[in-house]
Amino acid sequence: MYLEIPKKxxxxxxQAQQVxxxxxxxxxxxxxxxxxxxxxxxxxxxxxxxxxxxxxPHSGAGAxxxxxxxxxxxxxxxxxxxxxxxLGLTELCWGDVGLALSIPRQGLGNSAIAAVANEEQLAxxxxxxxxxxxxxxxxxxxxxAIRTTATExxxxxxxxxxxxxxxxxxxxxAVVVWASLDRSKGxxxxxxxxxxxxxxxxxxxxxxxxxxxxxxxxxAIRFENCRxxxxxxxxxPEISVDKGFAGAMQTFDNTRPVVAGMAIGLARAALExxxxxxxxxxxxxxxxxxTWTQPAVCRELQLLEAxxxxxxxxxxxxxxxxxxxxxxxxxxxxxxxxxxxxxxxITLRCVELxxxxxxxxxxxxxxxxRDSKILDIFEGTQQIQLLIIAxxxxxxxxxxxx
Numbered sequence: 001m002y003l004e005i006p007k008k009x010x011x012x013x014x015q016a017q018q019v020x021x022x023x024x025x026x027x028x029x030x031x032x033x034x035x036x037x038x039x040x041x042x043x044x045x046x047x048x049x050x051x052x053x054x055x056x057p058h059s060g061a062g063a064x065x066x067x068x069x070x071x072x073x074x075x076x077x078x079x080x081x082x083x084x085x086x087l088g089l090t091e092l093c094w095g096d097v098g099l100a101l102s103i104p105r106q107g108l109g110n111s112a113i114a115a116v117a118n119e120e121q122l123a124x125x126x127x128x129x130x131x132x133x134x135x136x137x138x139x140x141x142x143x144x145a146i147r148t149t150a151t152e153x154x155x156x157x158x159x160x161x162x163x164x165x166x167x168x169x170x171x172x173x174a175v176v177v178w179a180s181l182d183r184s185k186g187x188x189x190x191x192x193x194x195x196x197x198x199x200x201x202x203x204x205x206x207x208x209x210x211x212x213x214x215x216x217x218x219x220a221i222r223f224e225n226c227r228x229x230x231x232x233x234x235x236x237p238e239i240s241v242d243k244g245f246a247g248a249m250q251t252f253d254n255t256r257p258v259v260a261g262m263a264i265g266l267a268r269a270a271l272e273x274x275x276x277x278x279x280x281x282x283x284x285x286x287x288x289x290x291t292w293t294q295p296a297v298c299r300e301l302q303l304l305e306a307x308x309x310x311x312x313x314x315x316x317x318x319x320x321x322x323x324x325x326x327x328x329x330x331x332x333x334x335x336x337x338x339x340x341x342x343x344x345x346i347t348l349r350c351v352e353l354x355x356x357x358x359x360x361x362x363x364x365x366x367x368x369x370r371d372s373k374i375l376d377i378f379e380g381t382q383q384i385q386l387l388i389i390a391x392x393x394x395x396x397x398x399x400x401x402x
Contacts, residue, residue: 003313006079009087016088019045020095020265025364028096031215032367036207038171039102039215046104081114082254082322086261086315093265097371098215100262107168108132108255109176112192115251116235125194125232131172132251133163133221141384143178143249144187144398148223150179150233157181157193157233159201159226165378169219170204173197177223181239187398189239192251194232201226212370253329256336256379257318263343263375264312270350270368271304277354277363297353304346311339330392337385340376347372 005013023045031039092100101108109130117125139145148161159179169175174196182189195202205220230237279285283295291299315335321328347369351358358365376382391401 016091024095035214080323082319086319090261090265093262094269098213101216105129112176112251129173131168131175133166133177135165148179156227159223164220166219192234253332256332259379260315260335260339263339267343267346270347274350307342333385333388344372
């Protein structure tokens with residue numbers, strides 16, 4: 001694996017850097033204070049993102065289907081949608097995580113469509129702004145325990161249940177809902193359905209008030225006899241372990257490296273600002289000295305930078321594997337676990353190192369510390385990632401290792 005960023009992605013990275021610096025940073029505090037207000041400044045950026053997609057279906061905050069990214073193509077090194085998405089969102093989250101999650105037509109549900117939709121669905125739904133609805137009041141980290149049901153009725157499925165913590169649940173044009181076709185058959189019966197906004201029986205219950213990422217709306221949605229066309233079931237309707245839950249779970253293999261990239265961008269922002277503040281106090285931050293001869297703050301920053309670089313390389317590896325058609329479930333969880341933990345630790349430590357400046361609203365450091373926590377929680381908590389890694393390493397199923 002060549003560890004340099006592919007040259008073909010330089011324009012995308014540069015463009016994302018400019019947006020983060022010139023669009024996101026200036027309005028970051030504004031929408032942190034005005035929770036649930038829609039960031040109208042993002043409408044213009046959304047059109048730029050449309051141009052970056054070159055008319056292709058949106059992959060959102062996830063990436064393209066693993067098989068489409070190279071499993072059946074010619075041998076060789078490929079850097080495609082997964083790597084591009086990770087690199088782009090890393091830069092955008094250097095600017096603001098909540099705003100990055102609020103970009104129109106770039107929702108988490110788009111990654112589910114990209115991961116498991118067939119060609120007809122991809123063409124029809126690929127450019128829909130789609131949120132993701134998985135978590136329920138009684139089913140969080142254990143996605144297989146969801147209780148929402150989808151009952152076949154003629155040319156439709158009737159969905160009943162409740163979903164919480166739906167990112168962009170109010171703003172998106174549609175919601176990708178995980179529901180069971182037959183709860184007696186366990187996780188194999190879990191499928192994902194695209195439910196368009198305004199469908200009778202789908203009700204927005206409330207918007208959550210949150211610790212961080214306040215620019216992003218987070219909704220609770222209830223489904224009561226909500227009729228969805230059969231054509232909106234993503235992938236194969238057959239109840240099968242391979243084609244059912246396993247296919248739906250591939251969504252996470254795509255999105256977890258992306259969330260890891262988001263954590264890396266946020267942590268990098270905190271480290272860079274902390275170095276500026278420390279350097280402004282007259283402390284020499286050059287790397288020419290051994291750590292034991294430097295001030296404690298210099299040694300601390302260098303250790304944090306090393307942790308961040310380890311997380312970054314794990315993330316690039318997971319994205320590269322997806323682009324090259326290699327199963328990356330273990331690597332995706334490793335990247336997510338490392339980056340989520342490190343990102344939160346770095347932002348909190350930067351607040352401490354900068355003392356009153358880090359804790360006050362005159363700096364974005366305190367906001368970044370609040371924003372970072374969610375990146376260690378959503379798309380699978382730290383504990384769930386470690387459990388998945390253990391299962392892959394030991395060759396155990398979810399039933400064998402809980």
